[in-house]
Amino acid sequence: MMFDDFQFSSILVSTIRNAPVLMFAAMAGLFAERSGVVDLALEGKMLASAFVSAAVAFTTQNPWLGVLAGVGVSVLIALIQAFVSITQKGNQLVAGIAINIALSGLTFVLAQFFFTQGGRTPDLGEARLFDIVLPGSAAVANIPFFGWFYTKLLGGHSVLVYLAFGLIPLVHWVLYHSRFGLRLRAVGENPHAADAAGVNVERTRFMAMICAGVLCSFSGAYLSIVQSGFFLRDMSAGNGYLALTALVFGNWRPLQTALGCLMFGFFTALQVQIEGVVFPVIGKVPGSLIQMIPYVVTVIVLAGLMAKSVAPKAIGVPFVKSR
Amino acid sequence: MNQADLPRWASTFALPLLNLLSALLVAAGVIYLLGENPIESLQILVNAAVLDPEGLGYTLFYAATFIFTGLSVSVAMQAGLFNIGSEGQMYIGGLGLTLLILALDTHLPGWILIPLAIASSAIFGAAWAFLPGYLQAKRGSHVVVTTIMFNFIAANLMNYLIILMIPDGQQNPASRLFANSSWLPKLNGLFPILGETPLNISFLLAIVALVIYGVAVWRTTWGYQLRATGLNQHAAHYAGISIKKTIIVTMMISGALAGLAAVNSVMGSTHYLNLNFPAGAGFIGIAIALMGRQHPVGIFLSAILFGALIQGGFDLSLEKPNIPPETFIFIQGLIILFCGAMENLYAPALSALLKRKEK
């Protein structure tokens, strides 16, 4: 039997494909939240960059320009969010939710205005990001296990997938071993202490928000120009909130958060496979109940294994020099 | 520099109004870009949502639901809990009243059935909020995350259950039509001018809920304990308040209010349970709670504003096909952003202006 036929292999590959959307967004959230700004607007930034990436990639027929434009717009929104939450000291939760709602409407309106396809961009066709085929794939493709491992698990993904996984050590390094990371964590934990140490709290938070904007944009670009090949209204489909969940789940730490994202990716993949399978005794489980699995598992894991997750102390609190 | 410097009229009326105008100004820009006249559009919107009596009826109808979800989110916020799960709790509340009505509507007269069904929606909503509350209190699991998860779980569960409820020969994933005895009395009997709108007694119920909420939170020991818990858990513990009990009870009350939000549309308008009937009302509740600063009057006004936007926007998109209904989703977002998160935007300017006048 070829390893390829074994369903677990397909679950693994599928997990790798599912995870980047969440990973980019969760890492974006990590930057924002470790700096003390609650980022409920992941969903909105994702949607905006998904739209702009697709629109620009289609118009220019160049996916890289699409990604770039997505970064630009996502950073712009992050800056608006930063202005409201940091400079204006507004309620960060409200700002986040407002941005999500506004962009859910605006992306549709603009897509409809420019492309008149019902809030959809045209198919990108060749303007999508290609999958990378590792050198020598053809030669090894038929070797049992290794062929699968090399061509399907390691290779055969978009650049953004590799970027997502590459981010894990990178974010870890930046957070714990760079000046920026040190200031970021300080500002999210005790902004008054950071301020007293001569760190500009607002500037640091702004920079964190810019990082969040950049990272989140990849999530949107991945959705539209890698996974789907076009933009569709509300295509972020709750992934921004799921990414936040992974962040809480991962205790605001890069490695654990990435694991959380992989867990969601895994359960989505698993659920796809067991839909329609006849189990002994219980028989066929209805699809809608199977779809619950990732959510139920999350609740159980949160309640059982890692009861207490500790948020950055200053999260959600605007920095005001006062009592 | 900050709001405290401003006279009360300025901070409670002038600032929100300036913010609302700013949001509308941005919206006007977008409408202009879409090729329509913003002023005319605004006229149509205001006409359809407020000036036209029937339109007003619809505005108030939508507002009734939003008041309940807004209250649901607000009461949890008072205890420092961010309940994102009102949507799911409302969904399950709808299930509660439906199960009861389906079982009893052929046996019981309305005056027994309706109160029972309303109670059932509250109980189901409360029950659905119990577990996130319990897990937060006893296990420290973040209520934000668990309620998001419970929204998804509720959607899956309801999808499964509603399909079982479809009457024979029907296509629509919805329960059968309820018997007349369970229909909520409409208010157009009292105010014929409102015309044929689904506005019903649950609007009055919502007003009562607002008053009870205001009194309970600011005038009772319970409310005091609730707010103390929300503002400083250490001090609440010191004060002998049971934090765990407060969290669980508050979440259940929040869930019950969200459950009650189902009454308006299910028992007052459609008279059957269908898929996705909350249609985002739970999430709008978050916006309303935040914009209304968890204050009864604020919640009321925000709920009316959102009701008007939905009703007015609906009519406007009919008259102006260039303006898709989604434009109003965008405008809602803008309004929440300006009124809910940038309350200090004009405070410095306004305070400078007032100071200059004084001199």
Added chain:
Amino acid sequence: MQPAVEFQHISKRFGAVQANRDVSFSIESGSIHGVIGENGAGKSTLMSILYGYYQADSGKLLINGQEQQIRNSHEAIVSGIGMVHQHFMLVENMTVLDNVMLGGEGGFRLASRRKEVEVTLRDICKRYNLEVDPLDKIQDLSVGVQQRVEILKQIYRSANILILDEPTAVLTVQETASLFEVLRLFKEQGKTIILITHKLQEILEITDEVTVMRGGTVVGSVVTAETNKEQLAELMVGRPIETQLPRAAYAPGDTVLDVKGLNLVNDQQVSLLKDLNFNIRAGEIVAIAGVSGNGQSELLEILSGMRLPSSGSITMQGKTLPYAGRKDADGLPAVYRERGIGHVPEDRLRDAVVKNFSVMMNSFLGYQKKLGKTFGLLDYKQILSNCNEMLRKFDVRPADPHLRIALLSGGNQQKVVMAREIDANPKLMLVGQPTRGVDIGTIESLHARLLAMRDAGVAILLVSVELEEVRALADRILVMSSGAITGELKVEEFDATRIGLLMGGLHKH
């Protein structure tokens, strides 16, 4: 020589409060300059202006003779100014090393610099005789050590002008002494030091000059060698201070609290309280002396119901206080309060007040269930009049019941808490560090209140690290060390040296 710092006509206003009004004085280079004044006199505000935390509304700042605009802490640090704040400015979940490096990392990559800085820090610790491990996390350190970290930070950054805002409020006598050693060393090196404290003894001991503030203005600057305690106190408060308060003869009544075999073991299996046995009788003040962190806080928490002990019995007026069978202390303080236990906790901002409530809403925190109600609703009229009465009796300033309590100075917050607990007529009063950070005028009045309670027959348990306070108030003194009671003495036998030894856990009785 030029003064190191010169304040010229500094004014600063917060809303209705004029925190500094036309403040002018100068600080000699290479001197230790004391700043004293009542709570809310504006000392911290003035220093925050010097450190760039706040901007003055008007006035000028001269550093080493040059007018300077200091807009933020970064600029202050660049100008060679360092500050140790009243509340520590440390990031709790980071190491000492990272806290020291923060803001002055010296490059984007930390890895290589971390090693260097660690070596430097160990060297500094040796030179200044500061015992700190750079790799410890702040949250694992006692207050005293955290204080050392703050000092370490300043030494590392080679601050030339060092501001210390009430650095000794939380220190023991020994810790204070070693801090002063370091300060003298600084002075020898030509650094300028500004020291804010409420303890006049310290002013006399170490400063060269002292400036006294009241109500936001400077009421006088004097050379330390030419003044004394009484003169300073009078300058500060505007009236003479009683140092020896009158008290009735010691005539204790029935036993109110009886503690037997009390033990506490925490989650990490560390024994925090070891077999405590003691009692308190009506009409006496029993003080627990000890270096903070030796179990006093935990004891207060257990006796107030905020925490469960691991074993042992607590009897209140002959009836045991319930805790057995509970998984946690959630809601327990209400039961204890019901039995007549009042509690003024050590950390008032964290435990005793809700910062965002008004003074009025804080005036019944803990007693919310006992309030009189009309139709089940809170009777705000009565609450207000009751609150006003408290504010008047305790001379809380400003006496505005609708002010957010966070806007009161620490001493005034403490008065509100004390007023509330006394108002409830407890049988047993637990008092933790009642005068930490409180000015001498207020200390006098708070002490007078406690003594009046004692005379009225209330049993009082006082936890304090201030031996002066213990001596002034206690009838009996228990000394705690490492969670155990290492000695007991009557106030007549008061002997600072002996107590110091007991606090070190050296003498077992």
Added chain:
Amino acid sequence: ADPKVAVIYDAGGKFDKSFNQSASEGADRFKKETKINVIEVQVASDTQAEQMLRNLARKNVDLIAAIGFAQAQAVQNIAKEFPKTKFVIIDGVAKGDNVNSVLFKEQEGSYLVGVAAALSSKSKKLGFVGGMDIPLIRNFSCGYTQGAKATDSKIDVVQNMVGTTTAAWNDPAKGGELARAQMERGVDVIFAAAGGSGMGTLQAIKEKGKLGIGVDSNQNYIHPGNMLTSMVKRVDQVIYDSFMEVKNGTWKGGVTYKGLKEGGVDWALDKDNRSVVSADVEKRVNAAKQDIISGKIKVVDFRDANKCPV
């Protein structure tokens, strides 16, 4: 005088790549041919549906076409209130002499594409991607499976639904992921009945060079060469016909079933999939079509007993 006609789309909207879009195509054709204006509106909830129906009826619109089962109850209520106004409800049944309830026999068209899929699959594994788990979608998959199994009893059909909320119609990423997962398990022909999410499914199929089947309107043009066929559901025809009937005065109420015989459903064969469909496949699919029309093959409607026989 020209009649006043209107279409009310449901929450999916005019461009849902599904039945709403199909309806709008019918309306467009009517507009173009007759130069008569068609009022087009979209409602977001059942309450709004009733509001809009009443609104239009008051404006003396002659025929209102309501798209989607969600509007059935509202149509029934308003039809009673305005007995002179004519109504068409698509995919649902509403009582009233002035209502024409149009139901499609999706199972029949799906059966045909099932036959085509079974004949074109090399791996003998077929896939089905549905939007939401509702009886209507089940009916598509049930007919598809019946057709496939009737052609080759050893055929396996793997089935997945995108989700359980209305978001499931707008999640192309998930739609694509389901297709990829199915293809990794050996599936080589997939029927996508998932609105906008189905676009993701077809896209993924194209990437892997497998075959996809479109739904509702003829979607063969989307990825020529990778589209085996489409199961067309002629909502456009029904809308067009209804408007014409009102114009000509021949409109009648009642319940209408639109199957293969009535031309309500069909499989699509055009230049875009000509190269993919072999002559043999074409012959056998058309034979099945004749057998269904003649009654020789009975395709079970899933909704009759909420059960699929295979």
